[in-house]
Amino acid sequence: MTDDAGFLVLAAPVLGSGLRLAVPLLFACLAGLWSERSGVVDIGLEGKMLAAAFAAGAAAATWHSPWAGLMAGMAASVALALVHGFASISQRGNQIVSGTAINFLAAGLTVLLGQVWYGQGGRTPQLEAGERFLGLDLDLGIARLLGETSGLGQIWSEAIAGHNILVYGALAAVPITWWILWRTRFGLRLRAVGDNPQAVDTAGVSVAGLRYRAVIVCGVLCGCAGTYLSVAQSAGFVRDMTAGKGFIALAALVFAKWKPFNALAACLLFGLLDAVAIRLQGTPIPGVGTVPVQVFQALPYLLTVVLLAGFIGRSIPPKASGIPYTKDR
Amino acid sequence: MSPSSRRELPALVDYALIPLLNLAVAFLIAGLVVLAIGENPLEAVAIMMRGALGYPEGIGFTLYYATDFVFTGLAVAVAFHAGLFNIGAEGQATLGGLGVALVCLTFDGAPWWLVFPFALAASMLFAAGWAFVPAWTQARRGSHIVITTIMFNYLAATLMVWLLVEVMGKPGAMSPETRTFAEATRLPFLRDTLAPFGIDLGQSPLNPMVIVAGLAAVFVWILIWRTRLGFEIRTVGKNPTAAVYAGIDPGQVVIVAMLISGALAGLLAVNEVMGTQHRLLLEFVAGAGFVGIAVALMGRSHPFGVVLAAVLFGILYQGGAELAFDKPKISRDMIVVIQALVILFAGALEHMFRPALIALFDRRRALAGGAA
Numbered sequence: 001m002t003d004d005a006g007f008l009v010l011a012a013p014v015l016g017s018g019l020r021l022a023v024p025l026l027f028a029c030l031a032g033l034w035s036e037r038s039g040v041v042d043i044g045l046e047g048k049m050l051a052a053a054f055a056a057g058a059a060a061a062t063w064h065s066p067w068a069g070l071m072a073g074m075a076a077s078v079a080l081a082l083v084h085g086f087a088s089i090s091q092r093g094n095q096i097v098s099g100t101a102i103n104f105l106a107a108g109l110t111v112l113l114g115q116v117w118y119g120q121g122g123r124t125p126q127l128e129a130g131e132r133f134l135g136l137d138l139d140l141g142i143a144r145l146l147g148e149t150s151g152l153g154q155i156w157s158e159a160i161a162g163h164n165i166l167v168y169g170a171l172a173a174v175p176i177t178w179w180i181l182w183r184t185r186f187g188l189r190l191r192a193v194g195d196n197p198q199a200v201d202t203a204g205v206s207v208a209g210l211r212y213r214a215v216i217v218c219g220v221l222c223g224c225a226g227t228y229l230s231v232a233q234s235a236g237f238v239r240d241m242t243a244g245k246g247f248i249a250l251a252a253l254v255f256a257k258w259k260p261f262n263a264l265a266a267c268l269l270f271g272l273l274d275a276v277a278i279r280l281q282g283t284p285i286p287g288v289g290t291v292p293v294q295v296f297q298a299l300p301y302l303l304t305v306v307l308l309a310g311f312i313g314r315s316i317p318p319k320a321s322g323i324p325y326t327k328d329r
Numbered sequence: 330m331s332p333s334s335r336r337e338l339p340a341l342v343d344y345a346l347i348p349l350l351n352l353a354v355a356f357l358i359a360g361l362v363v364l365a366i367g368e369n370p371l372e373a374v375a376i377m378m379r380g381a382l383g384y385p386e387g388i389g390f391t392l393y394y395a396t397d398f399v400f401t402g403l404a405v406a407v408a409f410h411a412g413l414f415n416i417g418a419e420g421q422a423t424l425g426g427l428g429v430a431l432v433c434l435t436f437d438g439a440p441w442w443l444v445f446p447f448a449l450a451a452s453m454l455f456a457a458g459w460a461f462v463p464a465w466t467q468a469r470r471g472s473h474i475v476i477t478t479i480m481f482n483y484l485a486a487t488l489m490v491w492l493l494v495e496v497m498g499k500p501g502a503m504s505p506e507t508r509t510f511a512e513a514t515r516l517p518f519l520r521d522t523l524a525p526f527g528i529d530l531g532q533s534p535l536n537p538m539v540i541v542a543g544l545a546a547v548f549v550w551i552l553i554w555r556t557r558l559g560f561e562i563r564t565v566g567k568n569p570t571a572a573v574y575a576g577i578d579p580g581q582v583v584i585v586a587m588l589i590s591g592a593l594a595g596l597l598a599v600n601e602v603m604g605t606q607h608r609l610l611l612e613f614v615a616g617a618g619f620v621g622i623a624v625a626l627m628g629r630s631h632p633f634g635v636v637l638a639a640v641l642f643g644i645l646y647q648g649g650a651e652l653a654f655d656k657p658k659i660s661r662d663m664i665v666v667i668q669a670l671v672i673l674f675a676g677a678l679e680h681m682f683r684p685a686l687i688a689l690f691d692r693r694r695a696l697a698g699g700a701a
Contacts, residue, residue: 247483
């Protein structure tokens with residue numbers, strides 16, 4: 001029992017940091033889920049997150065409010081999402097190519113504008129405490145109830161309570177996404193348009209309209225992901241701050257087989273891997289020795305490749321994803 | 330993209346006017362970005378052109394950058410012909426660098442012309458090997474090559490950090506890198522070869538790989554349009570179902586095309602590792618693998634177009650460096666923006682102007698018909 005408690009006390013901070021690291025992945029992963037469920041493949045999650053992180057950092061610094069940051073982050077991300085939508089829905093262009101363009105556009109413009117506006121090598125100004133989303137004081141006295149130094153108490157205060165509002169927002173987005181996509185008429189149609197757009201079209205519902213709505217939701221969620229990075233997790237934007245998280249989110253989406261609760265599990269797993277890697281840096285594991293950090297960093301990618309190849313279960317995307325819809329024929 | 334709508338426009342419009350129009354819009358928007366920053370776009374273009382082509386050293390740098398982009402552009406183009414989007418040239422070239430470094434470190438001190446063939450072979454072998462797993466899983470296990478090649482880019486980067494920090498790195502070095510190769514083992518700079526003829530290439534790292542890049546373009550042209558394999562690649566790219574009826578195994582063609590694509594990307598590493606840096610550095614590919622996507626789209630996957638587009642991007646890179654020096658507000662990130670706009674307009678939005686042009690030509694035809 002004491003051993004268990006000791007383990008919990010040790011695990012609590014890692015769990016908490018795993019959750020915090022999973023949040024941007026989760027937002028982006030759900031964003032990809034919306035887009036791809038409607039039939040629009042999106043490898044531009046990374047770019048939208050990056051643009052949102054920059055816009056949020058800049059706006060929060062300008063208007064001294066994290067909420068202004070969130071609005072600006074969403075606006076920037078939705079703008080890019082609409083570019084992607086225009087290319088892939090209206091112009092029936094190649095969605096992978098368009099996503100690639102979005103990624104580079106964000107990578108270039110953020111640093112270029114950041115340098116022109118602030119002259120700090122692409123950074124936005126350091127944010128004060130009041131300009132950021134900080135941890136909420138949400139203890140509710142439960143820690144004392146469980147015993148502040150006990151394992152469970154630690155789990156409560158380190159891993160569950162006291163995160164910033166976007167963390168809970170991301171967690172709430174999971175059931176909301178599930179409910180809308182699987183329990184409403186709009187959601188049914190949206191998923192249908194990703195599997196069989198002809199059928200939806202025949203029923204007299206606009207394929208393009210549904211896909212545009214999905215792409216906008218995708219933009220909003222990527223906006224939250226980016227804002228989280230620059231206004232909640234850090235105090236400002238730095239160049240290339242997404243560092244491939246958009247692609248890990250994409251991997252998580254494959255891993256989750258395009259389902260919301262699986263997405264939560266996959267992102268928590270990847271976030272936890274990240275947290276464990278940080279915790280174990282240079283610390284030998286009994287019986288194994290020191291494991292290079294790179295092993296943990298490589299695991300999400302490796303697992304995804306293995307899963308995609310169908311060696312552990314099969315991950316099959318929505319049938320019509322990636323295929324532009326042409327009305328005639 | 331149905332064949333009937335394709336035939337509605339003259340070939341010249343399809344293959345020259347539309348691509349040029351797309352590029353023009355991309356550069357126009359880039360110009361607006363420069364304007365928004367508060368600089369004069371025309372002045373910026375003048376500085377770039379002067380910096381890239383105005384003097385021999387600039388030309389040397391331009392061609393050195395172009396060498397990298399020819400390799401990655403051809404790599405992406407070959408995959409395009411097979412209907413594949415190889416977004417993994419970056420990782421493949423990284424592994425190519427590992428191959429080159431292993432050869433150069435093993436034969437350190439041996440004359441470069443002796444090591445050169447082995448370095449070429451190793452770069453292609455390692456890079457093709459890195460392309461093989463995504464190719465095989467796409468062909469035989471049905472996983473999507475775009476996702477797997479992205480994953481393999483990150484795996485390559487992670488592997489490289491581990492190798493350079495823990496295994497191959499020079500002890501006591503400030504940054505993760507291998508020891509520098511002996512002078513004799515490095516590829517000679519063309520600046521030294523050409524100096525006796527009165528051509529001063531300054532400090533540009535142009536080396537014999539520029540010639541290899543030209544040969545690679547010729548090779549790809551012959552491969553795609555003059556060989557049986559090239560025909561099979563194009564058939565699979567256009568219509569895999571038809572390919573099956575023609576007795577072609579699309580899976581096998583996909584794998585072979587990706588191996589060739591990877592090998593081409595790997596050659597970049599010889600230019601960088603053996604020809605320029607003379608040691609293996611982290612991230613020596615520096616995004617050239619992604620530039621290859623823009624180059625292939627802009628060059629419409631034709632080797633001749635790829636070479637032209639690679640030179641243009643060479644001009645942008647070299648000219649952009651000079652521009653950033655002259656006008657600090659326009660940092661080198663401007664090139665990434667231009668790259669993005671080229672990919673967007675020459676790639677994803679390539680058919681944007683078709684309907685308008687078709688309408689224009691129909692009206693002219695109708696007018697001509699009415700007159701007759």
